[in-house]
Amino acid sequence: MAMNTSSATVWSSTLATTRPQRTSGLVRAEWTKMRTVRSTVWTLLAMAVITLGIAALAASTIASRWNTFSVVRRLTFDPTSMSLRGLLFSQLIIGVLGVLVMSAEYGTGTIRATLAAEPRRARVLIAKSAVFFVLAAVVGEVLAFGGFLIGQSLLTSPVPHATLTQPGVLRAVTGGGLVIAVLGLFALGLATIIRHSAGAITAYVGVLLVVPIILQTLPSSFSQPILKFMPFTISNAMTSVASQGSSAFSPWVGFAILVGYAIVSLAIGGWLLAKRDA
Amino acid sequence: MIDVRGVTKRFKDNVAVDDLNFEVPTGVVTGFLGPNGSGKSTTMRIIMGLDHADQGEAVINGTPYSKLAQPLREVGALLEAKAIHPGRTAFNHLWFLAQSNGIPRRRVHDVIELVGLDQVANRRVGKFSLGMGQRLGIAAALLGDPGTLLFDEPINGLDPEGILWVRNLLKGLASEGRTVFVSSHLMSEMALTADHLVVIGRGRLISTGSVGDFIATNAGQYVRVRTPRPDELEGLLEAQGAQIRREGDGSLSVSNLSAEQIGITSGNAGIFLYELSPQSASLEDAFMEMTRDSVEYHGHRLDGATATTNGK
Ligand SMILES: Nc1ncnc2c1ncn2[C@@H]1O[C@H](COP(=O)(O)OP(=O)(O)OP(=O)(O)O)[C@@H](O)[C@H]1O
Ligand SMILES: [Mg+2]
Helix, strand or coil: CCCCCCCCCCCCCCCCCCCCCCHHHHHHHHHHHHHCCHHHHHHHHHHHHHHHHHHHHHHHHHHHHHHHCCHHHHHHCCHHHHHCCCHHHHHHHHHHHHHHHHHHHHHHCHHHHHHHHCCCHHHHHHHHHHHHHHHHHHHHHHHHHHHHHHHHHHCCCCCCCCCCCCCCHHHHHHHHHHHHHHHHHHHHHHHHHHCCHHHHHHHHHHHHHHHHHHHHCCCHHHHHHHHCCCHHHHHHHHHCCCCCHHHCCCHHHHHHHHHHHHHHHHHHHHHHHHHCCC | CEEEEEEEEEECCEEEEEEEEEEECCCCEEEEECCCCCCHHHHHHHHCCCCCCCEEEEEECCECHHHCCCHHHCEEEECCCCCCCCCCEHHHHHHHHHHHCCCCHHHHHHHHHHCCCHHHCCCEHHHCCHHHHHHHHHHHHHCCCCCEEEEECCCCCCCHHHHHHHHHHHHHHHHCCCEEEEEECCHHHHHHHCCEEEEEECCEEEEEEEHHHHHHHHCCEEEEEECCCHHHHHHHHHHCCCEEEECCCCCEEEECCCHHHHHHHHHHHCCCCCEEEEEECCHHHHHHHHHHHHCCCCCECCCCCECCCCCC
């Protein structure tokens, strides 16, 4: 070892300095985190199997029972909505994934490594939300279109089937996929607020399914105005070709309300993330 | 250099860090000593911008952590071993950290090799032993080749060879001109590793300075004396300027007076001695003595008596 008799050695890093990386490095880091845990892959796989499976099952059941259907039922049959019914399960599963993407950071302590690497916490949440939104939107669209195509291909004459060029069909299919992505973000926001997997999943399932079920047991004069705001009602209106009348908002108004939920949950989550100790 | 200025941190009504002021100099290993619960980890989390101080601030080379653009290139830390997703591989854990700070992939391989994890880089961290987790944490700290390093109890869970490795690593890093801040509750370990000490108890600064000074002032000599007439002897020795502590087993620990002087005094007074043995207080004793009043969690002896008089 060379003896350094002069005063003190001054440290200088051997790593080449780069321009301070802006968002791109953070986004890539979040994507690496997402793709390198098994839960992401398994959850998305389960989502695909269930959603496409339900589309196939529902279509073949209807095709085999068509002859027994009443005239009214035949006239109001919405083949698009039928083939997108499995998206309800996608909504549940994407919520679980959205929760895990954030709560696992807290559960495992990775959050401290994450925030040491980027102390500007709002940026961490924005990068994570952006990456997750893109992932959920791609998967949501693939499953919506996949479910639609599988479902329609199994509806053979005399059962009517839908095509993407019919009015309202493309909106229903694309919108169904987008609803998945936005609900996933809403769940991610809930997890940022609650920080525990079980608690955040409970809250999400509560909003998605439990509250609507409870509301339906109450007098409709009371429950109807609230039900209109539930994600369940909004996503039903989005995936139906026919109008739902006064019982639901029009598809894109409803969608804007869902986006509002996601933004509010992420904004509260982001505020708490910045304020709390990690 | 790390500069902690008047930092106070409360958790509900528990004051974990209490108006703490100290500096961590560059180019040497600084040991951060304190009993369990004295606020070492909390202080380190505040330096890292993870916990928010209620009062005061901590800066690194003049800048608060939260203002660093690519912090991993300036500060590296091992705070808790295994605060890592168990389902992710060692490589992927380091790789996402590298990406977030624009650190090249080559460097990930370099630090994996440096800590000796090359064989298991692609294994899931959940399968790692405590020591392997500790090495991965050290790799993460070194990832950005930073000039400032914080290690919270880095030798926890390491075998003797691993402890020696960490000791040499810390000294090597400091000799390159880096700031190295290491917490421990083992004074003996710090005596071997550190050049500088910051000692805290109950969140307050007790002492700071070089290890050499600490040893000179604290590692005193004393004589252990056992006698059937301790009260009488105590009075006689005190008259000659001795400092005496009564131990739990009835013996006396006498300092400021040599064994010869004690022997002559007791002989002249006709007091029998059963034991007269010179002892040198270890640094560990000195540390315990120093923090005695600030120890939060006291051990209890098996016979039911409290080990120290300062029970909560
Ligand atoms: N997140 C927290 N919430 C509430 N109290 C906390 C929290 N973190 C630490 N404390 C309390 O603050 C005090 C200091 O704890 P800290 O972990 O900093 O001590 P330490 O010196 O690192 O101890 P050890 O040697 O055991 O690691 C303790 O009383 C502890 O209970
Ligand atoms: Mg600690």
